[in-house]
Amino acid sequence: MIARIQEIAASVPPTGDLAADTDRLFRHYGREITREHVPRAAAEAKRLALRFGVDSEQAEVAALLHDIGGVFRRSEMVELCERLGFAVEPEERQVPLLLHAKLSVMLAQVWQDITDPAVLQAVRYHTTLHAQATPLDQVVFLADKLEWDQGGIPPYHADLSAALEDGLDAGTRWMLGWMATPAAKLLIPHPDLRAAWAAYGISTAETDR
Ligand SMILES: [Fe+2]
Ligand SMILES: [Fe+2]
Known part of the structure; x- marks a missing residue:
């Protein structure tokens, strides 16, 4: 199982420079959109961390790593996760890309010998957040949204930035609320996202933003 993971890890040997390593990894696997998105997200994560009193190194490392799972083929994600012993949710079977985190x-x-559980948790929940998000989780989640990978400036950028004026929790709540609206065009709400909505008291009927 791990052969496939090790194959990828070995294809781009780590140099000690994580930003350069992730850049080479995405280039090696032809993930040009992600390659362009990740350094932006990492810079944003660092800014948010410094602003909100979160460890900026943990934030930057987590943001640099958050999308590296995207180098796997979508068609192999479900089987790989099963063989790794991860529970695969029905929503993830429907939308395997949800497994990239x-x-x-x-x-x-x-690949990078990362052992810090706080960093790994922030990577794990960057797409959806979850019910008990730490400030580090929030920073990486919001950095990924502010510097999104869909081209141009996200439609919610100004409103999210305004919400962040009231703090990290306010920004997180605003973003989760937007994700509950039709504008988010979610393919399917992941169970972790539903847990985050519940934790923040967000109703999915919140459509008139
Ligand atoms: Fe992602
Ligand atoms: Fe991302």
């Missing part, structure tokens, strides 16, 4: 965690451990 779990695979990022696995690859971060094997």
